[in-house]
Amino acid sequence: MYVGDDSPSVYERILVPTDGSVGSAHVAMQAIDLAEQYDAAIHVVHVIEEPASSLVSGGESRDKLEERGEQAIERVETMARIHGIDVETELLEGSPADTILNYAEEADMDLVVTGTHGRSGVKRHIIGSVAERLVRHATCPVMTVRLPGSDETVDGKEHARELAEEAIADEGHDAAITGVDRQVSVWVVEAESDTESLVVYVDPVTQRTSVVVRD
DSSP states (O other): OOOOTTOOSSOSEEEEEOOOOTTHHHHHHHHHHHHHHHTOEEEEEEEEESOOSSBOGGGOBHHHHHHHHHHHHHHHHHHHHHTTOOEEEEEEEEOHHHHHHHHHHHTTOSEEEEESOOSSHHHHHHHHHHHHHHHHHOSSOEEEEOOOSOSOOOOSHHHHHHHHHHHHHHTTOOOEEEEEEEOSSSEEEEEEOSSOEEEEEEOTTTOOEEEEEOO
């Protein structure tokens, strides 16, 4: 992780470039954590790399590139809104590093939070070079986050337990956790009190929780 020495004491606008790489949810969560701390807004951008013809290298259509970009943006946008963060989005076109740098300067960003690499192979190398250029040339501080091999942001059983405990308390219940189990696409946390039985579902990517009172 790198953040320049000229980091402001308060962040108001945080830029999150995304290409939808596996593990990019971790980058989003770093930005969301900072946005919660500083009551900041998040700007999410995806850059469709030139050329802008109807067919690009590898035969992938322009429509497919736009669809992929919109999905990458929507995922981060959803995570931000779940955590109560104001978010703005842009689907841009051009050279990724230059386009992100221009956007950060024109939109007066206080911080850029980016992954250190992208997809496998050539794409991974390209995104790595983009992160390096952002660190070298951005007019605001840049935080780089190493992308893990998973989209999940819930680190394990204890993290799921903590999120469930917070959700139970936030909804005014007084119940103790009795079990934490990972199912196919969700953490299931059970809790009991003298008067009620609860189940908390924890999304492993967005950390969204849902508390259900058993009949």
